[in-house]
Amino acid sequence: MAAPWRSLRLVAPIWNRSTRGIHHLGGAVDPESNQKRRTMLQHLSDYFYDVEFLRGYLFQNEMDKVHQKNRSFAHLEETYGPNNAGAFFILKQGGAVKFRDKEWIRPDKYGHFSQEFWNFSEVPVEAVDASGCAINYEGLENLHHLKDLQSLLLQRCPHVDDWCLSRLYPLADSLQELSLAGCPHVSERGLGCLHHLQNLRWLDISDLPSVSDPGLTQILVEEMLPNCNVVGVNLAEGLELGPEEQPRDTDRPVPA
CATH class of the missing domain: 3.80.10.10 (Ribonuclease Inhibitor)
Known part of the structure; x- marks a missing residue:
């Protein structure tokens, strides 16, 4: 019975270390780290919102110029x-x-x-x-x-x-x-x-x-x-000929 008990003592320290590691991962998150994460996400959200807003503004501005150019004379x-x-x-x-x-x-x-x-x-x-x-x-x-x-x-x-x-x-x-x-x-x-x-x-x-x-x-x-x-268009473009429409040798002009 000594051998099993000896092996158990050898395993116990490893198990305790891994357990402490698991508890450490599941413990409370550092508030400062969490705040940094929220700040980054907010920054990215604001950035992409600003990009979409800028894109929409530039598009509307371009359309206004087009309408101005096409006003009635x-x-x-x-x-x-x-x-x-x-x-x-x-x-x-x-x-x-x-x-x-x-x-x-x-x-x-x-x-x-x-x-x-x-x-x-x-x-x-x-x-x-x-x-x-x-x-x-x-x-x-x-x-x-x-x-x-x-x-x-x-x-x-x-x-x-x-x-x-x-x-x-x-x-x-x-x-x-x-x-x-x-x-x-x-x-x-x-x-x-x-x-x-x-x-x-x-x-x-x-x-x-x-x-x-x-x-x-x-x-x-x-x-x-x-x-x-x-x-401006190749007549054959987009058209698929069926077998009966494929050119035959008899349809080709005979060289002079």
């Missing part, structure tokens, strides 16, 4: 006519305009542009290049009275969306060229609104990330606008 239209008012709106946006039989008018890198166009009140605007401009749904109203506008380039405009395309119908009688290339918020639904523009002869719908099936969309737009040359 109806007061100028009454004084200088619709062509000058529409041209001034586009030039202030950083775009370019072309009056009939005149050279393009574009702002320089500082946003300055020739004031000569104020003398063209009786000359119609026939082309507008608003590529990359912050034009939106409200701003398009400034173009509604350009009754001779033939070409409108809206490529890479960050705020042009489906609602904007639904507002192009007042230009249906004259508009022949339209570019929507690179507009991130234009989808199939917006392209369907272009059925009003039956005088279109050229339409660029390339690089539209919100269009889920570019190839099929181009086919549908071509059916909707039969007299228009729709460009």
Whole structure:
């Protein structure tokens, strides 16, 4: 019986040390350490709240600037006519305009542009290049009275969306060229609104990330606008051919 008792005495000190360790871990937490932990959590909470607040503030500030840029220039239209008012709106946006039989008018890198166009009140605007401009749904109203506008380039405009395309119908009688290339918020639904523009002869719908099936969309737009040359999309993109539609050797032209 001596051996078991001897082994028990050998184990007891180890057990006591581990027990003391367990009691130490389960004991009261140092108030100062707990206070530091709460302070850090509060700091992180305040930090992320401030970041979200700052992000929201900057976004709202940017939207306010966009709305300010797209305000109505109806007061100028009454004084200088619709062509000058529409041209001034586009030039202030950083775009370019072309009056009939005149050279393009574009702002320089500082946003300055020739004031000569104020003398063209009786000359119609026939082309507008608003590529990359912050034009939106409200701003398009400034173009509604350009009754001779033939070409409108809206490529890479960050705020042009489906609602904007639904507002192009007042230009249906004259508009022949339209570019929507690179507009991130234009989808199939917006392209369907272009059925009003039956005088279109050229339409660029390339690089539209919100269009889920570019190839099929181009086919549908071509059916909707039969007299228009729709460009910018690979017809095979997004279309999967079945076995019966795969090209056969007999369908290939025989070399001369």
